[in-house]
Amino acid sequence: MIRYNFNKKVGGNNMKIEKQKIYDITIDTFYDIIGSILYAAGIYTFALSANFAPGGISGLSIIINFFTKIPIGVCSLLLNIPIIIISYKVLGKWFLVKSLKTMVISAFFMDVVFPLIPIYSGNPILAAVFAGVLSGAGLALIYMRNSSTGGTDFLILSVRKKAPHLSIGQITIAIDGCVILLGGLVFGTIDAVLLGIIMTISSSTIIDKIMSGFEAGKMAMVITNHGKEIADVIGKEVGRGVTIMNVTGAFSGESRQMLMCACSKSQVYNLRRIVSTIDPTAMTMISSFDEAFGLGFKDNLID
Incomplete structure (x- = not known):
């Protein structure tokens, strides 16, 4: 009787799968780190000192920080807790787990690393532009590995699944617009609204260019x-x-x-x-x- 040993083949396949998982986790973490550095540089180094709030959870975190001095990264994590609970069934466990890892890494750089670096205190328009460019580049790298910094990303994807007739652009404009207007009320100037719009446009443009390429x-x-x-x-x-x-x-x-x-x-x-x-x-x-x-x-x- 001829006996075939399938264990070696199965074991080899399992080893390949494990190596692929390790490789994917390593690349995901690398993108998370670089993306979080760029994102934190945009928000903390440029946006925080310019007295305006960009759209999304980062904007709400800046507003809360303005009143309470709670670190921006901690604010973002706390604000994300109810959003994660709401979005859990819609977006799935794996996406949320990956995003949670990204959020923790981002909060670390936002609250621990970048407070050690001098912030930009020059022209507010330049601050808004560079905040958008850097944060947009960071978010694009994170999105490329199917992860997220949480916040309005979860809300947008959840609303999109529940109401597919609405475009992502429409949902984003509605949510970010409310936060930017709130920032204008908090900081008490129309400039805060305009700077928030400038940053949002800069960030969206960079995300689109990196995600779809510069080879137009x-x-x-x-x-x-x-x-x-x-x-x-x-x-x-x-x-x-x-x-x-x-x-x-x-x-x-x-x-x-x-x-x-x-x-x-x-x-x-x-x-x-x-x-x-x-x-x-x-x-x-x-x-x-x-x-x-x-x-x-x-x-x-x-x-």
Whole structure:
């Protein structure tokens, strides 16, 4: 009788799984640390001394700190407790556990490390811009590892699941707007509201850029009767590949060709020149994209 020993294979697979878990936890923690440093630098070093409140739990923590002097990180953790309880069933255990780890690391840098570093006390507008840039970069790194600093992130995701017809942008504007307006009342100036808006816009822009990439480009779609000819010239002069599809006009019933070409912003002018030279009657549509992956663009692989 031939006996097969499956234990070695199963044990090997378990070892691979354990190594992958250790690797994931290590990378998660590394991103948490770097993200928390940037986030704490934005909130504590720049926003705290400028007398304004950004949106979210960080804004509420700054307002509470203004009255009570309770450390911002501790405030954030305390404010997150009821939010975690409310969001537990909606968001799931694993996401909340990861986020709790991130919140503790963030609170450590906010309350222990950065109070040892001199804060910025210069131009309030510069403070708002750099607070947004640094905190946005930190949050983006944390989001990239499927974690969160808690607070309004939990509320936004929970509301989104319960009311999918509302966009994340609408929910964010509603929640952050209320906190920013409250900050204006607390600090007693319209500047506090404007600075809060500046920081929120800066932070959102940086998050979007990091999450979707800085490799924005243009997508050209051309409807023409000279598809092959235009595609050949674009390939030679612009150095971009072109996809050709046969299409039919709904009104005219005529069969034509549609070219689709992804290119950089600087290549759009040459592409349009080629199209207009070969077929002046062609319809050319130019749109934007955040990133492109594949041959001729960024690698498709994700670590």
